[in-house]
Amino acid sequence: MAGEVFSNLITSVNPKVMNSGSRGGCKIDRIILHHNATTNKDVAMNTWLVGGAAGTSAHYEITPTEIIGCVGEQYAAWHAGGTGPADPPKISNPNYRSIGIENVNSTGAPSWSLDPRTITNCARLVADICKRYGIPCDRQHVLGHNEVTATACPGGMNVNEVVRLAQTYMANSGASNPKIVKSKYSQYSTASIQDNGKYTKAPAGLGVQAHMSGKGWRKWVGSGELAGSTGKSTTLEAVIVTINGDLKAVEGAIHVASKGWISCAGTFGTTGQKLQIEAIKLKLAKKYDQGKTDIVYRVHQSSIGWSAWVKNGQQAGITGKTKGIEAIQVKLIDRK
Known part of the structure; x- marks a missing residue:
């Protein structure tokens, strides 16, 4: 930055x-x-x-x-x-x-x-x-x-x-x-995002951080780890996905009730507006997409459960049922 x-x-x-x-x-x-x-x-x-x-x-x-x-x-x-x-x-x-x-x-x-x-x-x-x-x-x-x-x-x-x-x-x-x-964030990584009121560095490799309704920003998790929670009726309002702290590494879109699909990069969603994410699409930015790696992800929705694993810009989550995403898992997989 x-x-x-x-x-x-x-x-x-x-x-x-x-x-x-x-x-x-x-x-x-x-x-x-x-x-x-x-x-x-x-x-x-x-x-x-x-x-x-x-x-x-x-x-x-x-x-x-x-x-x-x-x-x-x-x-x-x-x-x-x-x-x-x-x-x-x-x-x-x-x-x-x-x-x-x-x-x-x-x-x-x-x-x-x-x-x-x-x-x-x-x-x-x-x-x-x-x-x-x-x-x-x-x-x-x-x-x-x-x-x-x-x-x-x-x-x-x-x-x-x-x-x-x-x-x-x-x-x-x-x-x-x-x-x-000079950026106020220069003492942190490129993607230094709030973690329970404090700024923390994004992890090396794939980093995912969830903002939960009523809870705020939670701790960073790595590839394949769960961001958010299940069975607690707490939905995600925003998700940040980085690679080595780069907020421009992952692009895509989210679906929000009353707004439809919104294109995003790095930060997916909003905070402070009580708008839950219903579905999400993730893909690697061009400089990271060299045809060798897939970004794979799935979501857990209230009263629906886990979606199937999808990849590279495909939709995870069901829209039109006002069911917010409670948790997400994201991982990078080398193509064989």
Whole structure:
């Protein structure tokens, strides 16, 4: 991991490790605006830390005098995925395809106002992101959180005003290059993922880690070992599969109720959104697929039991029955 990607407008980077995940190959084509619902920026940002109860995060925090980088743009932040099946997002894969910008409030409830300088800084950042990614700076692509899921966010923010100002900045500025900063994860392996609130190194060879509903991230397991549990009515919300810590080694897709199939790489699924995985497809990325090795896997679903072993992109798990995966086994087998 070379570093985290941020706008060159940032005034600082929050050094704390925050919730994030793979974009699953999705192109960034939306910006989603939020308010903190607090007048204290640190209170807001501290709710985004791994292991926290909120299960949320954002790419940027904006104040009247600051643009703070929180989650690198190459990662998905957890800011607009909804609260579960009863709150389905109005656009597909919102976290995978968007950059989330949080803004501190200048007053509390009920108005939740924002300082005009915060609005200005937000608009400058929106303009920069739109230019760098070729995103149209309009109301179809720059959205308030309440236009994506059922929420009162972004409070007192006037999104139309932010877009109007951003269009002005775009017209009067040239293209910029992003700022690459040292990764917060550099002290760990490429795939250092939360293990019960702490970051741990992925094992050598094949590594699998499961995120279980109500339990969080569990310990890493190796080839052929069980990730998750059976018979405890606890389903998997996310699975990470690596080879020697490389998050780009395994690709594929997951099937989630109300969302359908979602393409993924490295990290399969979401956390903090109460969305269980019903089925999964895994395959080796091109650089690992030399025609000599199969990736073989099977899943255990509640009230169904173990699936047959499948391999190389085939589907494991049954869809359409709202039966979540409770456990998974993955192994690499040399072809004879």
